[in-house]
Each structure stands twice: as C-alpha cells, then as structure tokens.
Amino acid sequence: MTEFFQSIGMSYEWAWFTASLAGILLIALPLMLAVAMIIYADRKIWAAMALRRGPNVVGPFGLLQSFADGLKVFLQETIIPSASNRGLFLIAPIITFTVALLAWAVVPFGADVVLSDINVGLLYILAISSLGVYGVVISGWASNSKYPFYSAMRAAAQMISYEVSIGFVLISVVLWAGTFNMSGIVEAQKGHVFGINAFGLNPLLFPIAVIFLISALAETARAPFDLTEAESELVAGYQTEYSSMSFALFWLGEYANVLLMATLNAILFWGGYLPPVDWAPLYAVPGIIWLFAKILLFFFIFSWVKATVPRYRYDQLMRLGWKVFLPISLFWVFLVSGYLMLTRYG
Template sequence: MEPVTSTSYIVLGTALFMLLNSAALAVYAERRVAAFIQNRVGPNRVGPLGLLQPIADVVKLILKEDVTPAQGYKTLHAIAPIIPVVTALMTAAVIPFGEGLYATDINAGVLYLLAMTSLGVYGVTLAGWSSNSKYSLLGGLRAAAQMISYELPLGMAIASCILFSNSLSLVDVVDSQEYWWNIFRNPIGAVIFIVAAFAEANRTPFDLVEAEQELVGGFHTEYSSMKFGMFFLAEYMHVVIGSMLITTFFFGSYHLPFAGYWLPELSSTWQSVLDVSVFVTKTLLWVFIYIWVRWTIPRFKYNQVMKLGWKRLLPLSIINFIVLAVIIYAWNAFLG
C-alpha cells in the first residue's frame, strides 16, 4: 500500500465532493431524460430550465416531519440510512481517476471494493427490519436475496479481469488496459458485470425491493424527511459508483482506445487534465445508460430476477472465468 500524501487527500476530497453533488445532478438528468423519452416537458418551474429543482427537493425534505414508527427499533431505524451512503463514499478511496490521481493504491484494492459494495445491503435490510412493517420487511428481504444473488456473478466478472492484470490493485487493472480495454478481451464478463451492477443498484428493471405496486415503497416505506433523503442520495450515488466501476474494469478507465499505440507523451498537467476528462466522460455516459434503461425496460418478476442471477449469470460467469484462464495460460506457456 502506497503512503498517503497531500495529493491523495486532495484527490479524495475532490472525489467525495463531486460524488455527493453528483446525486443532485443525476436526479435532474434523470427527470430530463425521462421527460424526453416520455415526450413531456420535465422540470421547468424552479429556476432557469428547472435547474434549481434538486435544491427545492432538498429543502422540502429538510422541512418535512421526521417520523419514526412507534413500534419500530429506533436506533437501527436511524442508523440504517447512513450505511449505504457511507459505503458508497468509501469506495472512492481506491478508484483511479487518472495517472497518479487516486487516494491510495491498496494491494488488495479489488477485495476492498467488493467488501464495501457488499456492505450496502445491511442498510436496506436493517431499514426493512427496524421499521416493524410487513411491507418494509418484504422489501428488505428482497434486497438481501437480490444483492447476494448478483454479488457472485459480479465477483466472478471482476475475477476474469484480474486474469489480465495479474494483480488485485485497481491501478494495475487500469494499467493493463492501456493497449486493449477489457471489453474487447472479455466481452462476456463485461455483459455479466453490467447486468449485475444494475441489479446491485436496485434500479429498474431490478427495483423489486421498492415495487410500489405491491410494497407501497418497500424498505423505505416508514421513512420521511432527511432519512428518506439519505436513501434517495445513496441510490444515485450507487448509480455513479456503478458507472465508475464499469468504466474502470471494462472500458479502460482514463485511457483512450488503444492509447498505448498512438497517444504521445504529454506533460504531467495536460496528462492529468486529459485523464480526468476521459474518465468523467465515460462515467457520465454510463449514468445516462442507467437512466435510459430505467425508462425503457419494465420491471422483471421476482422469479425472473432470481432465475437470471442463479441459473444464467452465475454459471456463465464461472465458465467464462475458466475459459479465459485456460486461454491466458496457454498463451503464456506456448507464445509468451
């Protein structure tokens, strides 16, 4: 693990600031894209082009009464909304945003990342259980089952990327894509990871944990004011984090396509500007795809979600990992 320097603190602070504010921007973008897809106007009342609508939403949430169920578990009810936000923020510590632009390079950065993303399920599950409501409890149980089901293929898809980098460090994973992105070398793993990332974010078509038609609001039915706002914030932060991870593992992170073949050496300042611009552009593209999919594909049935995870993605991810391992071993043994 590299020592933490002043540059690391600056990178981490900037990343956390942008991540917290990205939720407000993603909410506005979602409403605009949804309005375009559905052929309607979208937010246009608060501020020019409705740009102040996210601020109005925050003010509304702050002014609402904070209600806690009388028969609920008050301590856990208050803690639950904090967990998914904190776990989303903690993942930013190991994501490289450019050459040398990362908070820290942990040798087991991939394991750290998987650990942090898997902890988010505790917030949703505890929220459903502590509310002492059948609708909330069912939403929490669905969340636990769904996240466990898709953690496995997601982890196997990441493991297939590690075969190319031969390292658990995210910096090494990114460096291994300087010439060839993993989407070209491992397209099946990319599809598995993207589907699993959508499911982990609890977004349509995988939003069974909320399912307004049958669960009212799911795990956050008994939440109001800024406690509900924390869940709202966490959802969009996970969308942004998911977009960052898709970019990092399969789309070359801050590398341009085949950059090692044609991109000349630049000064450190211009290289940093280029790296961050490329990374942010790719991330924003995937945030748009998250929104696009939500307003295009209807919600799956619960048995379809479980079948897709256990009977389709998990066996496919294992087979993909084994085939890639054999190919890479044979390549290194006979041609390396």
C-alpha cells in the same frame, strides 16, 4: 500532498492527516454535487423518452430542482414509527449513505490521482459494495412493518444472487490484468485490442462485460431489477416508513452507488481514465475528463434502461442470477484462465 503541507512547517503526522482530509473532501464534495445533478439528468432523460419536459421551472432549465427537493425534505418533520426499533431505524440510512462514499477511496481518477492506491483495491470495492445491503435490511427490519420487511428480504436475496456472478466476472478481469490494483487494471488495458484501450472489445471479455453491466443494475436495485421498491407491491419498499433527511440519505446513497457502478464499468472494461485510442495526442486531455465522459455514458445507459424496460418478476430475477449468469460467469473463469495458461504461460 503530504510533502506540500510539510513544506509549510507542519510535522509529518499533521501533514499526513491534513492531506488525507483534503483528499477525502476533494472526492466527497464534488460527488455530492454530482449526485444532485445526475438526479436532474435522470429525470430529464426519462422525460425525453416519454415525450415530456421534465424539471424546467426551478432555476435555469430546471437545474436547481434537485436542490429544491433537498431543501424540501430537510424542512420536513422526521417521523419515527412508535413500534420501530428507534436506534436501528435511524442508523440504517446513515449506513447506506456512508458505505456509498467509502468505495470511492480507491477509484483512480487519473494516473496517480487516487486517494488510496492499495494493491487490493478491487477486493476493497467488492467488500464495500456488499455492505450496502445492510442499510436496506436493517431499515426493513427496524421499521416493524410488513412491506419494508418484505423489501429487506428481497434485497438480501438479490444482493447474494448477483454478488456471486460479479465475483466470478472480477476473477476473469484480475486474471487478465494480473493485479487487484485499480490503477494497474486500467494500465493493463492500454492498446489492448488493435490500439484501443479497453478490455471490453476483447472477444473473451466482452460477454462478461455485458454480464457485469446487467449485474450492476441488479446490485444497485435499478430497473428492471427494482424489486425492493416495487410501488405496486410494497408501497415504497424499505423506504416506506422514512421521511425527511432519513429518506434523503437513502436517495443520495442510491445515486452514489449508481455512479460507482458506472465508474466500475468504465474502469474494469473500457479503459477508465485512458483515452479510447492509444494515440499520443489524446493523452493531452486529462484522464479525469475521459473517465467522466465514460461515467456519463454508462449513467445514460442506466437511465435508458429504467425508462424503457419493464420490471422483472421476482422469480425471473432469481432465475437470471442463478441459472444464467452464475453458470456463464463460472464457465468464463475456466475459459479465460485456460486461454491465459496456453498463451501467456504455456
């Protein structure tokens, strides 16, 4: 894209800046639209599983319901508690929303279709996703209210517990792919198991694919791990004191993170932008179509779990993270590395 802008008379510096800005907008704007639509899809899936109709009034089939909700919160008054830390209270939702967008910079939507194809893309995503909890913790503390503060403490403990397991899972994937580059990880899955483009069907990697999916639910505080927003205990958790656009930014950031985790599941274990089978005619379909189809499948699984699985108790959440997932994921690092040493480098 930089070359295109140079061809119309721009200097290299301005061409690079314009190309980068265009790339950011090409990701951010469709992502915002996608967030609005998956909120609608989320509510429709829950309604169908509870034998209800869901949104069906605003726009055809209720498609404009998310936009109506966004307009409603935009027109509300922003209320800041008098005893809160005003600066931190206002910046917390901005952190959550911004961090949710930053990770998409290294997501490959197709072969060579990525904003920043850096060699350590997976480490970048792990670092960025870890920063998301700061918005929650800051909002809980700055609200100067006991329920948001309890929620912030839960969020910090939950993030630490499941980030450790996710880290070991990613080590196994990196060992097998031989690279931290996101596009390289996708390409390493081409024809991996009986001509199927997926690490997830590898008997050694399937268990950690399941662990990653469950840990992604906990990382995004989705049911059954939504202890940070437990209405029966904490009113609404860290969002209790928020209103208007501040609340909407948390809302958008949460769903952007859900989309990111669905994307990571597709990229790391199920072929990303590659077709399901390594068969030449399937490559005629653009890679971005295959990636979106896989993202939608994983998002359906996220919604399905939220609609059907009851919330964990907090001690169950901690036990699963530290006593089940951590030992298994650590053992799997030794198992995968040992197998690779014997077969690939032996």
